[in-house]
Amino acid sequence: MVTLLPGREDVQALPRTWRRDVLAGLTVGVVALPLALAFGVSSGMGAAAGLVTAIVAGIVAAIFGGSHVQVSGPTGAMAVILAPIVAVHGPHAVVVISMLAGLILVAAGVLRLGRVAVYIPWPVIEGFTAGIAVIIALQQIPFALDVRTPAGHSPLIAAGEAIAAARFPEAAIALGMTVAVIVVIEALRAWKATLPGALIAVVAATIVAEVSGLSIARIGVLPDSLPAPSIPLVSWSVLPTLVSPALAVAVLAAIESLLSARVAAGMAPTGRVLPDREVFGQGLASIASGIFGGMPATGAIARTAVAVRAGARTRLAAVVHALLLAGVVAFGSGLAGRIPMAALAGVLLATTLHMVDVGQVRELLRISRGTAITFAVTIVCTVALDLITAVEVGVVLAAFFALRALAATTSVTREALPEPAQVGDDHIAVLRLEGSLFFGAADKVMEDIAGSEAWVVVLRFSKLEMLDPTGAHRLTELIDMLEARGATVIIKGLRGRHGRVAERAGMLDALRDPEHVFSDLPAAVAHARSHVARQLAGEPVPTRS
Known part of the structure; x- marks a missing residue:
């Protein structure tokens, strides 16, 4: 544990540097x-x-x-x-x-x-x-x-x-x-x-x-x-x-x-x-x-x-x-x-x-519009208001633009199913979630997923970097909506830290079957194909227990 009080380290270099230190002290004085x-x-x-x-x-x-x-x-x-x-x-x-x-x-x-x-x-x-x-x-x-x-x-x-x-x-x-x-x-x-x-x-x-x-x-x-x-x-x-x-x-x-x-x-x-x-x-x-x-x-x-x-x-x-x-x-x-x-x-x-x-200001202004706006607003607040308010406003602005940039990296991509193709594959949607699913990006992702009309939706989480409580809650609402209209939702690749958030948000409970959570994509796709095959054969779609 680092002490807050002076110690031997403070004076170890003095025998070698004291002459330069004295000269530097006189100069800065x-x-x-x-x-x-x-x-x-x-x-x-x-x-x-x-x-x-x-x-x-x-x-x-x-x-x-x-x-x-x-x-x-x-x-x-x-x-x-x-x-x-x-x-x-x-x-x-x-x-x-x-x-x-x-x-x-x-x-x-x-x-x-x-x-x-x-x-x-x-x-x-x-x-x-x-x-x-x-x-x-x-x-x-x-x-x-x-x-x-x-x-x-x-x-x-x-x-x-x-x-x-x-x-x-x-x-x-x-x-x-x-x-x-x-x-x-x-x-x-x-x-x-x-x-x-x-x-x-x-x-x-x-x-x-x-x-x-x-x-x-x-x-x-x-x-x-x-x-x-x-x-x-x-x-x-x-x-x-x-x-x-x-x-x-x-x-x-x-x-x-x-x-x-x-x-x-x-x-x-x-x-x-x-x-x-x-x-x-x-x-x-x-x-x-x-x-x-x-x-x-x-x-x-x-x-x-x-x-x-x-x-x-x-x-x-x-x-x-x-x-x-x-x-x-x-x-x-x-x-x-x-x-x-x-x-x-x-x-x-x-x-x-x-x-x-x-030079640094010129470089800062070239980085992004958000960085330039944060810089300019902080100057105005410093001059017109006070330093602490300026820092508060500047930090909030910087956080807003950072979150917006982070949200822009979040995406949903539909993937092709593994070969060989089978009858009914067009009724299966494998959706890969990438980036960070948090409060600033949740609605955008939900819109992309909610439009799917597939009978079975496989949500791939293995590329997801962050999942916050808001993102997990919105996913829970989405699963409820998809299951309510007859679609089956399967989750693949839910990592440990994301799993804890998902469980607390009720996302796993919203699934039709607790067994609809997989760590392996081929197994998840095989299960999805079996669901579609039963529906094509005219078997009734099971409901959540």
């Missing part, structure tokens, strides 16, 4: 600094909350999580789902939600439910990732135009209000800085991807703003130490209203963390991913983050990928990344507070440009 600040601001919790989350949750998830190289902290997806919660309930409630979501994740890990979250179809994952990118981009428009908008509005409405309220040429300064940051990041990415483009662009923008004395919004005062741990007080009357948002946060944290860990495992030989332990560890990380006044955390795909590409092989890399950010809080919070909001907007807008793999 530099990349994570502007993102932690930006996602904290984007969520409505503030830049300080983003840093606290990256430090506290980053260390806890690194130690207790199920991936050796996962880097955790605030993410764009979590910022998107937290922004409306902050607007409605306030930052204090989000701290409580972080702890509640953490408890839900811990329980899910203990109950071994980690694998459930990975059954999200590919078009749904790509759809809500693209939707998140759109929302993050919309959220940056007010910052890029140096405009304050009322809290609580949807990102689309807030972006429209910001554009309407922008005063030019004053807004052009902030907009120019945002565009410049994007250009610098993308240019450095194209020139040398290992350079921390976001950090270089933000530092350059801050220097320009300071030297020029630009009058644009800044991050503001940041703490020079971590807040003291505390358990937030919340009224019992308010607590029930926070359970639903906490559940949504927990689901998102599980999905995003497991997806990130799975991507990292495919990039390099970094050891196996333990889904239950990953969910458990992320739960502990969110609880710890809440105790220190932070926000819920998840595994961050972009930062984890940076760590792996930089050589990370053990959990030390994620720990070093968090310690570097802690050093910034202790020694550089004053400088970080001078960063222009427009520069952070540029960092996040540049991030959205690479959140969706265009």
